[in-house]
Amino acid sequence: MTGEFALIRRYFHPPTRHTLLAGGDDAALIVPQMAHELALSTDLLVGGQHFFPDMDPHRLGQKAAAVNLSDMAAMGATPRWVLLGLTLSSFQESWVAAFSQGFRKILDAHEVDWVGGDTTAGPLALAVTIIGEVPDGQALRRSGAHAGEDIWVSGTLGDAALGLDWRLGRCPDLAPAARDFALERFECPTPRVALGQALRPLASAAIDISDGLLADLGHLLTASGVGAQLELARIPTSAAQPSGPTDSDWQRRVLQGGEDYELCFTAPSSRRSQLEALGRAGTVVLTRIGRVTAAPEERFIQDEKGQSVAVSWRGYDHFAGAA
Amino acid sequence: MTGEFALIRRYFHPPTRHTLLAGGDDAALIVPQMAHELALSTDLLVGGQHFFPDMDPHRLGQKAAAVNLSDMAAMGATPRWVLLGLTLSSFQESWVAAFSQGFRKILDAHEVDWVGGDTTAGPLALAVTIIGEVPDGQALRRSGAHAGEDIWVSGTLGDAALGLDWRLGRCPDLAPAARDFALERFECPTPRVALGQALRPLASAAIDISDGLLADLGHLLTASGVGAQLELARIPTSAAQPSGPTDSDWQRRVLQGGEDYELCFTAPSSRRSQLEALGRAGTVVLTRIGRVTAAPEERFIQDEKGQSVAVSWRGYDHFAGAA
Secondary structure (H helix, E strand, O other): OHHHHHHHHHHOOOOOOOOOEOOOOOOEEEOOOOOEEEEEEEEEEEEOOOEOOOOOHHHHHHHHHHHHHHHHHHHOOEEEEEEEEEEEOOOOHHHHHHHHHHHHHHHHHOOOEEEEEEEEEOOOEEEEEEEEEEEOOOOOOOOOOOOOOEEEEEOOOOHHHHHHHHHOOOOOOOOHHHHHHHHHHHHOOOOOHHHHHHHOOOOOEEEEOOOOHHHHHHHHHHHHOOEEEEEHHHOOOOOOOOOOOOOHHHHHHHHHOOOOOOEEEEEOHHHHHHHHHHHHHOOOOEEEEEEEEOOOOOEEEEOOOOOEOOOOOOOEEOOOEEO | OHHHHHHHHHHOOOOOOOOOEOOOOOOEEEOOOOOEEEEEEEEEEEEOOOEOOOOOHHHHHHHHHHHHHHHHHHHOOEEEEEEEEEEEOOOOHHHHHHHHHHHHHHHHHOOOEEEEEEEEEOOOEEEEEEEEEEEOOOOOOOOOOOOOOEEEEEOOOOHHHHHHHHHOOOOOOOOHHHHHHHHHHHHOOOOOHHHHHHHOOOOOEEEEOOOOHHHHHHHHHHHHOOEEEEEHHHOOOOOOOOOOOOOHHHHHHHHHOOOOOOEEEEEOHHHHHHHHHHHHHOOOOEEEEEEEEOOOOOEEEEOOOOOEOOOOOOOEEOOOEEO
16 A cells, blocks of 8 residues: 555645645546536557557657647647546566656646545556636537638647657657657657647647548548549658658658647638738747638549649558558 | 457447447547546456356356446445456357346446447456546545444455355355355445445445455545454344354354455444434345544454454455455
């Protein structure tokens, strides 16, 4: 008993900022703001499935927090409270200390309170639940896109997939600077929380890119009952990518690779100048990559010659591997 | 991809009653009631650790829901929304169907909306997050007990431990009726949700009995900075128990056995007649088992001769086994 409860008390009950009762009771107590809806999301991260079990625990803590903050960003919500369910195969205090420091680092940067959770023994896994607030009626959803609107993404795509490729030994010749950048993007993604909130009056629909651009945009298109035409040459990538749009590895990483945790969103063309200004003023570039079309089944990417790029719009199936 | 997303859509997005947006987006959206606090709790259930991996999935679904509802009961909260994180070692539709039916059965009985979650592949495990509402300032906590107050429990104790004993082959001679009752209590506990809400104006502190009477009452005493004197002869047990208070197996099951999910609470003696009436009127008996004492370190159980019963007040350590 000393083990479990002592570790919970020591690392998992940090001070809170806007919470009535945190940790150590049967439930945490919070007081929601008036005239706000609450956004609720749970993400599972299983060792060997979503992260390498030997991953640096400080980075794992950061990633676990960031992945959940990204869901709040995609809704335009302000993240406020987090619950952590941690399943540990063994109790090593140094691991728990480093993990909780990484987790807290990201939460603190966004003023999110870590209010409770559960800890148990078993195969290494994380279950993070995040609760955010969004003014009544202003949440971004996947279902609001209309034909004729623009499709935008934040940041650069394919970086996390490049980091994963390097970890898997698929691109051993990657230059050190590119490798470090890609690994940082893979292991410590930056949730676009401020961007999500700024998009509330501008975007018609939004999603975060966790499963890959085409898979996640596909979810948005399905939810909105529309299609899309993308321009391959417009997809933003970083200088770390060792090849270009005609390379199949580039296409796999940039179009299908997950875990960049950028936002993909749609907006009327009347918002272009505002969005361009937002991209210039903010910390992350915004790029218009295509447009929404009326035909729900139309999912089209054209190369510079106007030819269709043959690539699957499906994402990753946790039960069947890559689909 | 067909596998994961199809199963999520088919079984995990039941209709909701009081939810703005459930499932299929980056987060669910809810509208909290005015003048209410929200109670938040996450529980992990790991296969082989908290349940037998071959447990009937319908019963497992019921138990997963009930265990979380019990946390809301202990706070005096009205359970409202649930998120389920499900890690499956393989996808068997019949298992998923039965599990989700069991899960929904308990949620429906309490009008709780299943609003989202996550599903992935990995070692079988559940992470359930529940959100409840409680009128401002009325939540029951562990920290409100005062010296001189009575200590009460609901229902009977040791039944779930008897069911576990039977499953482990420790009491092969148990009569069929006693076995069925004990297994039902072990696998399908009844969360005391209505009782928890009724206790709000009566109890000074409360906790649910998940780790065993002594361990959980111990948490309450620690949080309140008080001690306790219990009377062994008053501890309520069912007719299923095959032995009495002088038996060490009885003591282990009734005093230390977890998972009964009854409520243990404290109340001023001025509330005795109201609590007795509540027990008579409700669906579960309420029993006064001792009193709160001033000395924080005093944890005393006396038998019928007034002698102290030597038994550990510690609970189960998931990292070290029984403490």
